[in-house]
Amino acid sequence: MKAEEILERIRCSEMVLVGLGEEFDIDGRTRESRLYRQGYDRLQEAGYHWLIPAWNEYCTALSGNDTVTPAMEKLLDLIASKNYFLVSVSTNSKIACSVEKKDRLVMPCGGVLKKQCGKGCGAEPVPVSDDDRERIKAAFDELAQGRVPDKDRFLLDKCAECGSKMIFNNVYAPNYNEKGYLDNWHKYTKWLQATLNKDLLILELGVDMRFPTVVRWPFEKVSVYNNKAFLCRVNEKIYQLPQEISTKGCGIPQNAIAWLRQL
Ligand SMILES: [Zn+2]
Numbered sequence: 001m002k003a004e005e006i007l008e009r010i011r012c013s014e015m016v017l018v019g020l021g022e023e024f025d026i027d028g029r030t031r032e033s034r035l036y037r038q039g040y041d042r043l044q045e046a047g048y049h050w051l052i053p054a055w056n057e058y059c060t061a062l063s064g065n066d067t068v069t070p071a072m073e074k075l076l077d078l079i080a081s082k083n084y085f086l087v088s089v090s091t092n093s094k095i096a097c098s099v100e101k102k103d104r105l106v107m108p109c110g111g112v113l114k115k116q117c118g119k120g121c122g123a124e125p126v127p128v129s130d131d132d133r134e135r136i137k138a139a140f141d142e143l144a145q146g147r148v149p150d151k152d153r154f155l156l157d158k159c160a161e162c163g164s165k166m167i168f169n170n171v172y173a174p175n176y177n178e179k180g181y182l183d184n185w186h187k188y189t190k191w192l193q194a195t196l197n198k199d200l201l202i203l204e205l206g207v208d209m210r211f212p213t214v215v216r217w218p219f220e221k222v223s224v225y226n227n228k229a230f231l232c233r234v235n236e237k238i239y240q241l242p243q244e245i246s247t248k249g250c251g252i253p254q255n256a257i258a259w260l261r262q263l
Contacts, residue, residue, distance in 0.1 A: 001232070001250040003263050007078070011231060013201035017192070017222070018075070019215035023206025023236065024090035026056040030063045039143045049172035051136075051154055053091035054112045058140045071260040075205075078263065085191045089211045091170050099133045106184040108214050110170030115156050120175020123161035128168070132156045142190040171211075187190035195226060202231040202249070206256030208238065223248050234259045 010016065028034055033194045043051050060066055072095060085104050088095050091111040099105045114125040115132065139153040155165035167173055169180040202223060207215045223231040223245050231249030233239055239251035252259060 001252060005244045006232060006263065009201050009232070010078055010082070013082065013230075014199040015195050015201070016079045017195065017200060017202045017206040018079070018084060018086040019202070019207050019219055020086060020088040020090050020095060021205065021207025021235075021256070022090060022210060024068050024071075024088070024092050024095060025053070025209075026092075027059055027063075027065055027067045027257070028255070030059050030065055033059070033063070035059060035062070035144060039140070040144070042143065042148050043136065046148060046151070048151070048154060050168045050170055050174070052172055053110075053170050054136055054168060055140065055143075056091070057093060057112060058137065058144075062144070066094065067257050067261075068092055069098060071184040071257040074260050074263065075203075076100075085188055087188060087215055088238070089207060089214050091198065103187055106181055106188045107177075108171075108181050108185060110168070110173075110176065110180050112168050113172070114169040114180045115166040116169040116173060116175075116177040116180065117159035117162060117164050118155065118167045118174075119159070119162060119164040120173075120177065121159060121162040121164065122177070123159050125169040125177050125180040126160075128156070187210065192222070195222070195225065195229075198228065200226055200229040202229060204231065204233045204235075205260070206235055207233075208235070216251060220245060 039055055043055060068136050070158045076098060082211055089109050091109050093113050093182040113128055116125040118124050139149045142149045157166060159166055169177055176227060191230050202219050204215060204219050219231060220242060223229040229248060231245060233241060234256045236255045239253045241249050241251050
């Protein structure tokens, strides 16, 4: 599908539902770098999975290759006058930083902007502080030099409820606390109900199969039930649409960030 057709569809739609996926976590070149792979493997081996989103952002900052911010600016510019909602399974904090209408974005996989109790006592997640960020950065500086810092170096200050150390509030945390995103999730489900029988454009951008129940499958379902919906799926590898909605959308075999930037 040509860029002009997509732009026309955006213009004609009443509502726009956007899904952002793993292609927004980190750009391909940084992901393939030796520095990234080495740190990633060491964090995985040590069982520090909740640090991967922060490692993605640390390596992106080092490479000076933040492609997400300009892509988000482009996207938000295109849909600015529309009634939209964004759902992101990417954990990249650049997404949250780009969106001014904070009640139009939900990030069910969390990220690095909030921290939660490491023991999972149930206390509400709270914002990460500048001190936390410095602490993590210092530990990552060591990791980048090939040393794996003690687990303690990655733990944040104490949980106000139970006194255990805190960790980033994301889906890779051992006891992921979903309170970090639930308020906006409720807003999203309400918004979604209002899309029925409306001219709805669905932009599914760079969403892989890691969490298909959050974006991919529900978006397909929405396009089945809404006769006026059109699903545009942009993905480098898995861009195909299922048979039942093949006439109600298009699959574009391209990296979503590259696609957005050339629109
Ligand atoms: Zn606690």
